[in-house]
Amino acid sequence: MLAVEDLTVAYGDIAALHGVSLEVRQGETVALIGANGAGKTTLLQTISGLNAIRGGDIRFAGNSLKRLSCERRVRLGIAQAPEGRRIFPGLTVEENLVVATAAWRRPGGSYADELAFAFDLFPRLKERRRQLGWSLSGGEQQMLAIGRALMARPKLLLLDEPSLGLAPRLAEEVYERVGRIRESGLTILVVEQNTVLALAVADRGYVLETGRVVLAGPAAELKANPRVREAYLGR
Amino acid sequence: MADLIQLLTNGLALGSVYALAAIGFVIVYSATGVVNFAAGQFVMLGTFAGVATLVNAGWPLPVGYAGALALMALFGLLFYAVVYLPLGRSPVVTIIIGTVAIGITLQNAALLTFGSWPFRLPSPVEGMMLEVAGAVIPVHAVAVVVATAVLIGLMWLLLNRTALGIAMRAVAQDAKTARLMGLRVNALLAFTWVLAAVLAGIAGLMLGPMWFADVNMGDPIALKAFAATIIGGFGSLPGAIAGGLFVGLAEVLGASYVSSAYKDLIAFGAMILFLLLRPQGVFGERIQDRG
Numbered sequence: 001m002l003a004v005e006d007l008t009v010a011y012g013d014i015a016a017l018h019g020v021s022l023e024v025r026q027g028e029t030v031a032l033i034g035a036n037g038a039g040k041t042t043l044l045q046t047i048s049g050l051n052a053i054r055g056g057d058i059r060f061a062g063n064s065l066k067r068l069s070c071e072r073r074v075r076l077g078i079a080q081a082p083e084g085r086r087i088f089p090g091l092t093v094e095e096n097l098v099v100a101t102a103a104w105r106r107p108g109g110s111y112a113d114e115l116a117f118a119f120d121l122f123p124r125l126k127e128r129r130r131q132l133g134w135s136l137s138g139g140e141q142q143m144l145a146i147g148r149a150l151m152a153r154p155k156l157l158l159l160d161e162p163s164l165g166l167a168p169r170l171a172e173e174v175y176e177r178v179g180r181i182r183e184s185g186l187t188i189l190v191v192e193q194n195t196v197l198a199l200a201v202a203d204r205g206y207v208l209e210t211g212r213v214v215l216a217g218p219a220a221e222l223k224a225n226p227r228v229r230e231a232y233l234g235r
Numbered sequence: 236m237a238d239l240i241q242l243l244t245n246g247l248a249l250g251s252v253y254a255l256a257a258i259g260f261v262i263v264y265s266a267t268g269v270v271n272f273a274a275g276q277f278v279m280l281g282t283f284a285g286v287a288t289l290v291n292a293g294w295p296l297p298v299g300y301a302g303a304l305a306l307m308a309l310f311g312l313l314f315y316a317v318v319y320l321p322l323g324r325s326p327v328v329t330i331i332i333g334t335v336a337i338g339i340t341l342q343n344a345a346l347l348t349f350g351s352w353p354f355r356l357p358s359p360v361e362g363m364m365l366e367v368a369g370a371v372i373p374v375h376a377v378a379v380v381v382a383t384a385v386l387i388g389l390m391w392l393l394l395n396r397t398a399l400g401i402a403m404r405a406v407a408q409d410a411k412t413a414r415l416m417g418l419r420v421n422a423l424l425a426f427t428w429v430l431a432a433v434l435a436g437i438a439g440l441m442l443g444p445m446w447f448a449d450v451n452m453g454d455p456i457a458l459k460a461f462a463a464t465i466i467g468g469f470g471s472l473p474g475a476i477a478g479g480l481f482v483g484l485a486e487v488l489g490a491s492y493v494s495s496a497y498k499d500l501i502a503f504g505a506m507i508l509f510l511l512l513r514p515q516g517v518f519g520e521r522i523q524d525r526g
Contacts, residue, residue, distance in 0.1 A: 070415060071417045071418065075417060086412040088404070088405045088412070098401065099413075102419075105398070
């Protein structure tokens, strides 16, 4: 479904990604793990169209995304819950959700099914639907960010560090929901520093170090890999 | 008492015009981060769009008004495409200086086109008076207050009850994330400029019959709208309305009860006091960042 081919991305003269290749197949959940500054967020932002491609290509369902704007990519079915959640602070919870339906909704069209799905997945959001985004706790904001991405009717869901800044119990709760989204059949690419959580939910994983893929394989294999265990699992 | 009613009405009418100018200023600022120093010239252009259609072309009132506002919408789009977009990647300060330059250019373009002789823009209720408790008040002033109230209501509905308005607010709060959500950010920004220009146009059409239409009228309006936004709270729509009304009332009441030479002292004095003591204005910022 998604194929990143020999991708190079640079900020000015400094390359952030050096020829990264990876693949996400239909229905799969793929984890991209690595330390701070490895280029994980850069890769997700480039898939969504926020960064220019210096070399290589990104293909989605066979078509090159190179010349498509952010908004066209969302229309094709790529939605993202960005790093740091990026909730619209002055919009209510419900407005935050509804705004993301712009990609597919005709004027006056209904979004009741999508909203019901998001509220079913995250009942807390329903309780707080009239509250402003900034007033939510970190965990609630993360759920709102994921719910908002789902409102775009994605075929591919990009999650950027959904556990960032959350207490361990909340991070586990978020990943439990990611597991439920995965079971609904959606294809997911999740970027994460919390290797234990990410590999628990993923089918396959890639390890990114200083802008290069250094390891790839099924999640179970990565979990057992001595290099991963030492560098990212701390044992 | 009769005097006071008359003064209050005129003050509210003038304040309504300032409020509309301030709203145009605020929606552009919150959506783009640009402090539009040409905002006063936008209002001046609104008045002269009316002069062009109603006085020079002699169109009947409804057609003339519609034509003038269509011209203003076009102008807003042009401003977005020719001024904002090319400067879009520059630092915000560069864009702000750019609006100063455009303001001066607009003023002189109007001088070249219409000359320095002031025009008189007619009102649909020209010469009609209303008697309330012994006070004689122009119907135009009442109509301006009512029309402004209706417009503010429509703006509120647009921003809070329509998908377009919610998307505009999302872009204003976080344009990069709005892109990630698939919003057409450029189209929404263009619409914001068009809306600001049309609001300024309406303010100009309402102001024309109260003042003379003069190509230099933009500067005092810009200063008053600026004072209104600072008093009300920078970036706040209720603040722009309250600040605009306050400045209008202060100007009219001050001219009558203090001295017409010092009529601007109250408004600008209040602005300076606010800057010193409460820089976030009356309404402050509603949005906070959670740590």
